[in-house]
Amino acid sequence: MICGAISRSTAQTIMHPANTMKTILQQAPSTSAKLTFSQLMRPRNFKMLTRGAGAQWLLSVPHGACNFAVLELTRRVMGNLLTSSSSVGPSLGPALDFTSSAIATICCSVVSTPQMMITDNIMAGKYANLPQAVKGLYASNGVKGFYGGWFPGIVGKIPSYGLTWVLFQQVKRTQLLLCSRPPTNFENTAMGCLSSAATVCVMIPMDTIKTRLVTQLSTSPTAYKGIMDCARTIIKEEGAGAFYKGLPPRLLSVVPMIGIQFGTYEFMKKVILKKNAQLKDTKGKRKEEGEDGRRETFNRVSQEVAADDDQPYPVPGTGK
Template identity: 25%
Template structure:
């Protein structure tokens, strides 16, 4: 059944990427994307491949809404300030200004939904052998708050903030700048009536997603590992025989211990399954957003 290992990007993200990122180097269970998926299929079945997906869906809806809305508002504010400073009423956003607007949008959206992202990671890595089970997103949120305090819900927030600046910022900046360049140069006749085909826009989104997630990925690894700190009920996939990997005193300490014990390559664990998920998801998100606005009759696009 070869098709079983070509499951949806959500499976790749929720299981392979997170488990690669947080597994203990002394207790390796996943040596590759395909092997990791096969192991989970064999030990937990189809349900294990979608573990935490409900929480992810509940998180992604408000996250995307806040992100796109914040980007438009930030773009308007930055463009207004830029025109005031330069005195040019016809000035447009440069790639650098788009990067700033995207960074603002990413920070706002990430901060608004961070607790849900935090418990999603914990729900994903727990197994049937774990001595304690989170029954769902709300149960996990309540349990973490009760047992570890409010601050635990935002553990790993700092590397997330730092990481979201290049990640979301580059997504928007590359996507919009690449679209503008294609409209201006129109190579291979890709533009028609000052409009790009959906497939071309999907390509722009794929390029943006690839660049953004590659640059910011090490911070995502550190964020996931810091989210597991203090979780005494983590499965052995995370803790192994030693809990040293879970004891971080901050972002810098997490970087230092990860590189010292596992090498620089550990900062890119799970990059392949993450790319399989991120590249199409970012592309589809951008294009869907613009298409839905067309259907609803909203004339303003992201880059307007």
Template identity: 25%
Template sequence: MTQVAEEIDYEALPDNASLSASLLAGAFAGIAEHAIMYPVDSIKTRMQILNPTPQAVYSGVINAVSKISTTEGARTLWRGVNSVILGAGPAHALYFGSYEYAKHAFGGNESGHHPIAAAAAGACATIASDALMNPFDVIKQRMQVHGSIYKNVMECASKVYRAEGMRAFYISYPTTLTMTIPFQSIQFATYEYLRKVLNPSGDYDPVTHITAGGIAGAVAAAVTTPLDVAKTLLQTRGEVTDVRIRNCNGLVDAFKLIYQRQGITGFAKGLQPRVLSHMPSTAICWGVYEYGKWILSRGNANQQPINMP
């Protein structure tokens, strides 16, 4: 009798692996994705503010980095990162766990290309994860705006809740879903397609995962930027004195206000830093996630030998 470890397809994780494998890999991927590119995300938020103060008007990413570092200190670019770290771990664990389950249920793990299954699985995953992440994202953006008065995450959450109630943490949730469902659907469908084109064998290949992830993130970010501008307006409305902005209520109202104030070009605000942040962050996210699945699958295979004659 010879003991031989069962060969496992890491892409779907082994059948006898617990859901915790996907959750753990997803948590590490989410924290890495958001934390590493956080300064660029801070710049994106500031560039999307509808009526910025004169001190917070930037001509581009390089100008923003220079101006913020000179006048406010480089640490300002990291303000609010703790909110992302607190929320990204559990939110992305739920995100990737839901994605793996839904992709399998929709037939996305079968041989061949299945963009619809991948897109549908991505949509299911984002509905679940955004419900958990939305309050953390609101806190993050409140702390990113120029002149933020909040010293830490708990102070921000407490003051926002007392002043605006629980609604402030979820007023952007419908808009977030309107943005993230197409974002994730485009991202997952693009990623799965490119992954299979660049690596038909399906073996673990970090270059493939990073390349496919980066391209998928850039495409999805560019397409959904107008929705992200509206989301930023809704999530930061409590930090401005403009009555019209403070009373903005929902996606349609936000779109109308953006168009009235800045025309069609207003919907492209923050496009450059959004793409610049999502391209590497998505590449990092998929690279870390696929590596985590590969490591967890190898460990599971080594621990689960089967008897062969």
């Protein structure tokens, strides 16, 4: 949980401006300022790209902690159960990675969906800050207002997160076979970037649909009735190219973000595992030294007590 919280909050905070740019470009034309990618890159718009950064950081801490903890636990439990079967082969690795990622995504949607609803609406300019977003979403539909984008979010996140995690693990396995050593921190970051880039190019249409549905929930009347209606409307009114308006900033935000996240996660795992090993080693040495010290003290005291004028020899069995 510590590794996941640090890695996700670090990555999402660093790449927040690019993620904000992506959200602005993916909005429906009627609710946006129709800014282009080149206009958003101008210095006068830099402040706009930082809105929601505080909320993103705050909400990414529990999200990252929950996601990676459930992911690692699920992989370990499922791996232990499946390895007991003789029919399990190496081809099950990607399936196990994808399934564990899907389970973690569904479990963590309790945390991730409110984060998505709050931050996407702040980045889209609907609310100025976290308190206003919380108040506005709650006023729209109570607690359900924070989970209005649950289904489109899950539909997009399960294949997106799952595919990224599968590709990352497969690239790691390939690296181990080729180099016969664990990957370095830089290599983990590079492999995370490669995996996320491939996933973004495949999943960008679904991400656009998700953003449209999430950012329109607080408006009335709603423009889209669901995922399929949103997809048909975009194609009919704007053309298929509208799905890829947010691709450049999406690549700029997600690719380095996932690279930083996976690189930081693997680094933190190494640090904590090394620290745990050192603590166990120190504890073992202290225990051993304590036993040896007590034995030596007993022997010395026995020698001193026994070697007196009346009995000038050590007590039998207590010393040499």
